[in-house]
Amino acid sequence: MEWINQLTFLERGIIAGIVIGFLCPLLGAFLLVRRITIVSEALSHITLTGITAGVLMAQTLVWLPQQNPMYVGLLFSLIGSLFVEKLRELYKNFQELAIPIILSSGVGLSAILISLAKSSYTEWYNYLFGSIVTVMKEDLLFIVATGLVAFGLLFAFYKELLSISFDAEFAKVSGISVKKLNILFAVLIALVISMSMKVVGILLVGAMVTLPIAASIQLAKSFRQVIGLGILFGELSVLGGVAFSYHFGVATGGMIIIVGIILLIISVLIKKVFVQRSRFFSV
Amino acid sequence: MIRVFFEYDFLTYSLYTGLMIGFLAPFIGVFLVVRRLALISDALSHITLSGIAFSLLLGKYYPLFSGLNPMYMGMVFSVGGAVIIERLRNIYRYYKELAIPIILSAGIGIGVVFISLADGFNTDLFQYLFGSVVAIREKDFMMISAITAIVFIMIVLFYKEWFFLSFDEEQASVSGIPKKPLHFLFMVMAALVIAASMKIVGILLVSSLMTLPVAAAMRWARGFKQMFVYSVLFGELSVVAGLVSSFHLDVSPGGMIVMINVVILVASIFLTKKTY
Secondary structure (H helix, E strand, O other): OHHHHHOOHHHHHHHHHHHHHHHHHHHHHHHHHOOOHHHHHHHHHHHHHHHHHHHHHHHHOOOOOOOOHHHHHHHHHHHHHHHHHHHHHHOHHHHHHHHHHHHHHHHHHHHHHHHHOOOOHHHHHHHHHOOHHHOOHHHHHHHHHHHHHHHHHHHHOHHHHHHHHHOHHHHHHOOOOHHHHHHHHHHHHHHHHHHHHHHHOHHHHHHHHHHHHHHHHHHOOOHHHHHHHHHHHHHHHHHHHHHHHHHHOOOHHHHHHHHHHHHHHHHHHHHHHHHHHHHHHHO | OOOHHHHOHHHHHHHHHHHHHHHHHHHHHHHHHHOOOHHHHHHHHHHHHHHHHHHHHHHHHOHHHHOOOHHHHHHHHHHHHHHHHHHHHHHOOOOHHHHHHHHHHHHHHHHHHHHHHOOOOOHHHHHHHHOOOOOOOHHHHHHHHHHHHHHHHHHHHHHHHHHHHHHOHHHHHHOOOOHHHHHHHHHHHHHHHHHHHHHHHOHHHHHHHHHHHHHHHHHHOOOHHHHHHHHHHHHHHHHHHHHHHHHHHOOOHHHHHHHHHHHHHHHHHHHOOOOO
């Protein structure tokens, strides 16, 4: 781990960005076919609560060992992801209510905690909207470690996750424990969200999960292509976003999303032209 | 405790404004929840942020715009967002639910870029995000009163049509109700209410005032009309209690209002047994 000490702040940010640009769309593809992309939105807002709680704890409970607020954030988003499943059971006929409930209580609680913790606004803005220059050595280690864990889990359970995403009934019949896999899924989402937060910002993690996949599904012809193109778009938007934000001095998270939106618009246009052309030829 | 709210002008304004949005947001929220569009309020409120940021940016470079209340631009963006959501639903025919996260994240992303171009990462932005008790001026108060009046008149005029559309879209469109214009009008109303509530509750929390009271009311109500009564009751209760307590505890009013709503919701879930 010698090399990690020698990195400049920009290099740290870019490495973190590459890891995020790879994992977010990968997870997003599974979320898309399970039709729960919006869950990432809800969990990212819960992570905000965790982070504010972490910052507040570090300020008030001085006897506690100094910890990175990101860990508390990870813990909260884990609990939140299990909670979403529970609420879905409670509102059986209005399942989509679970998400706004979690989302708003997450933000509501963090709004109160933010006003209690008298930190500077800049610090909060970094958490909310991301900043590439604040990726510290420990943050990079956290990102790489959680990234490896998430990737390992996805790799090990790829087949099971695939089968449960496309045909839950069939998966159940063929002996896969749906409940266990749902929990695994929740853990994966929580991991990916809490690791992306530092670079893209809490309010924008959901975009990293959704936008590249929304673009890739326009062009892809198979699930593999959805993943492959999604990762390509994810990396492009992260690297493009970092480059532009550095040049124009704009918030990194915002610029990453803008590049993502441009890629999405381009792929929708390509699809339109392509479909019209094939119609033209077939007639 | 509440007396201090009548001693200072700006507090009186925010109390009255709070009463208005405590009525409006849950009322529109009932329609949204029943039509399974609860998440749209999140998307629209986030796109409102881009509008506000855009207005701040314009105001920085063109003095003509600096006098303009950012809320107007917020409304324009929010109505535009509603239109784009409908378009996206057509583009992603098999994954209609993608439209909302796309708009939601795009709204924040664009907003952030505008804000950082306008050098706007300051206290003002925090008030827009999480609400403020002291942010209501006489102008805002007048505007929100106007919005309340407009939305109220619209509800009285179109209650039946919206009611019909909410429960049976097919039947409604077969029996000759102009579905598209009515839906658009409803979205404009939702955008107006979001813009009106934003100053006190904050952009990130507006949607909770539209969904949480309704979610709690669903546990108690035994009919559609009762649902309105309970939702508005919970909404008003949370807004008034939230404003008063946030002023005395010096925390953000939006957060307090939402947490009171969460408490009401959790109590409702435990006190009632039926599952929806």
